[in-house]
Amino acid sequence: MTENKLAIIVLAAGQGTRMKSRLPKVLHPISGRPLVGHVLTAASRLGAEHIEVVVRHDRDRVVDVLAKQYPDATIVDQDDVPGTGRAVEVAIDAIPDFDGDVLVLSGDCPLADAETLATFIAEHRAADAAATLMTAVVDEPAGYGRVIRDAEGDVDRIVEQKDATADEAAVAEINAGMYVFRASALREHLPTIGVDNAQGEKYLTDVPALLRRAGQKVAASVVKDVTVTFGVNDRAQLAEVGRLLNARIVRRWQLEGVTIIDPATTWIDDDAKLAPDVTLFPNTYIAGATVVAAGAQIGPDTSLVDCEVGEDAVIRRTDATLAVIGTKTNVGPFAYIRPGTVLADGGKIGTFVETKNSQIGAGSKVPHLSYIGDTTIGERANIGAGAITANYDDLVKHRTEIGDEVHTGSHNVFVAPVRIGDGAKTGAGAVVRKDIPAGALALSVAPQRNVEGWVEKNRAGTGAAEAASRAGRATE
Ligand code: UD1
Ligand code: CA
Numbered sequence: 001m002t003e004n005k006l007a008i009i010v011l012a013a014g015q016g017t018r019m020k021s022r023l024p025k026v027l028h029p030i031s032g033r034p035l036v037g038h039v040l041t042a043a044s045r046l047g048a049e050h051i052e053v054v055v056r057h058d059r060d061r062v063v064d065v066l067a068k069q070y071p072d073a074t075i076v077d078q079d080d081v082p083g084t085g086r087a088v089e090v091a092i093d094a095i096p097d098f099d100g101d102v103l104v105l106s107g108d109c110p111l112a113d114a115e116t117l118a119t120f121i122a123e124h125r126a127a128d129a130a131a132t133l134m135t136a137v138v139d140e141p142a143g144y145g146r147v148i149r150d151a152e153g154d155v156d157r158i159v160e161q162k163d164a165t166a167d168e169a170a171v172a173e174i175n176a177g178m179y180v181f182r183a184s185a186l187r188e189h190l191p192t193i194g195v196d197n198a199q200g201e202k203y204l205t206d207v208p209a210l211l212r213r214a215g216q217k218v219a220a221s222v223v224k225d226v227t228v229t230f231g232v233n234d235r236a237q238l239a240e241v242g243r244l245l246n247a248r249i250v251r252r253w254q255l256e257g258v259t260i261i262d263p264a265t266t267w268i269d270d271d272a273k274l275a276p277d278v279t280l281f282p283n284t285y286i287a288g289a290t291v292v293a294a295g296a297q298i299g300p301d302t303s304l305v306d307c308e309v310g311e312d313a314v315i316r317r318t319d320a321t322l323a324v325i326g327t328k329t330n331v332g333p334f335a336y337i338r339p340g341t342v343l344a345d346g347g348k349i350g351t352f353v354e355t356k357n358s359q360i361g362a363g364s365k366v367p368h369l370s371y372i373g374d375t376t377i378g379e380r381a382n383i384g385a386g387a388i389t390a391n392y393d394d395l396v397k398h399r400t401e402i403g404d405e406v407h408t409g410s411h412n413v414f415v416a417p418v419r420i421g422d423g424a425k426t427g428a429g430a431v432v433r434k435d436i437p438a439g440a441l442a443l444s445v446a447p448q449r450n451v452e453g454w455v456e457k458n459r460a461g462t463g464a465a466e467a468a469s470r471a472g473r474a475t476e
Contacts, residue, residue, distance in 0.1 A: 005100025
């Protein structure tokens, strides 16, 4: 008879000393989620009755993130007794009525996906063991607990690196730190574990040996893909594990029909969504909850954070956050698109243009060298090169409203609050301080006055004067 109830305990109480960080280790992000978030995402797919996260170090910060992002997890506080054994003990004590299988995971091992874990649980159930360890045979076992097997090849015990003899340290099979236990096995043996070891901690890794002494079966599941066991203890491992996770996400989207020119320099957060026939060029970062529709071309050198991108949009060398970029739009190169920008279908935000909290209507274009902030632009308008919406009067921000089919001259300043009516036009260099009625032409620059012969008179002997005099002769 297999037991089908499942509880999951995620260990996240350790200090993470080797990270040398102000941020608790399990909150360091990769692929747009904290490390512990990846573990909880996988855990949430396994149909568990309980998911508990054990916390202690920097408890409030960890709890704060968990409460906001993973509200289904129950928080369990570890007391002053240190060690993974104690962490699991407080968690199992917090669910006194639970009787089933207990999957133990580490908050710093984010590469074990739901499928791997489901297989692991199934193997435990098939083996009908009191405990099953996930193990891996690795080239460099240093730092991990070693799996010591008996003459029959069965798991006998785990020895921590710091307690291992030279012979034990030479064993290449490591304890991945992921286990399935029968709840009863934990309840029986955890209270008996002491702290008589190199680290003065209650080791969870002592449980398998105790089960063996009690005549119970301990199974091992040796994973083929050792990367699923990789944990993060320092920043080098953070980058390596981050790279592996990204490679997985990139591959997943490639198989869904996304062209990714350079997987090594393309970073896609776990929550992002890409449609088939999207093309991502090198050095592109698709972050947060960004959603990209079919046929869009993004990059090179582009970062999109929490953006919505429409079909067939083309976005080159752009930095955009919390923006909606419509269908068949054209963005960049070198655009800086800040939160609240909405570019409607067929619109353009061009070269060296910054936008913020602005709606740019369908077919409207802001092609060059402009700042558009707190602005509404209607449809099919064209904003001349070098336009600035002066939205800030030193105290508050004001809006600029530009109607449909408006064409503005180059180098205009729109001093908000100001409205430009439908179809209006402005001259080059205009400083627009007053509303412009629909259909009007606004000019604010004084008429040009040419002082003939000024250069030859005042700059005699210079190259400019000579050039002017030659031009004079030529036109005579
Ligand atoms: C642990 C295992 C080791 C295994 C390795 C796999 C033990 C004693 N050792 O070592 O055999 O090879 O994982 O990655 O279990 N934690 C708590 N409370 C504590 C201490 C730790 O919740 O009092 C949490 C940590 O936050 C972490 C996890 O348990 O998420 C593992 O702790 P860590 O100190 O990283 O153990 P390792 O030395 O990696
Ligand atoms: Ca670890």
